[in-house]
Amino acid sequence: MTEKLYLRDADLRSFDAAVVAVDGQRVVIWTTGAAQVLDVTADGDRVLHALAGPVPEVGTTVTGEVDDERRRHMMRTHTAMHILCGVIWRNWLRVVTGGNMDALSGRMDFEFAELPVDFAADLEERCNVEIAADREVRVSFLDRGEAVLDRDLIRTKVNLIPDHVTEIRLVDIVGLDRQADGGTHVSSTGQVGRLEVTKTESKGKGFKRVRFVLHDG
């Protein structure tokens, strides 16, 4: 099983590891290598790193370096998605049904029959208020048995997490949004930067899409 170091330290950018398995261009490392990592995929509990260059042999000790700029951008974007979720739930009682993200941009789908008047501007302003409030983003771990009883977590469908996962990782934007999540986030909302809602789209009844970008500062 690959130890996912980012789950406990989103700011970690360098680590030593050993290659434990090789599958074509993909390697499994024990806790990523001097070769450029092109893609990372999960295979059960193992994390496979697809490499651009020569693949090291099993047993080789490698040092992983995370691309700090890209990681920070993804952390800001992931946190922004939680802010959108939290604000839309608190103000409109709508749940998120899907989403996708890239560095400093993303989209999320919500269960609206119709979008309220001036929704995009209203949503953008409310999100930026939460960013300006610089709310703490807290990561913790909870037993599955407790997590499935938690109202916030029921709403975000913690019960859909596979049964073999006994410890649930929580990401809590204190006072705004709390959910089970395996991603990396900034430690306070102020680090997200200014959020701009660039587009809202209707994808059908009960299916509305929000697109956003993040700006520095």
Ligand SMILES: [Zn+2]
């Ligand atoms: Zn997240």
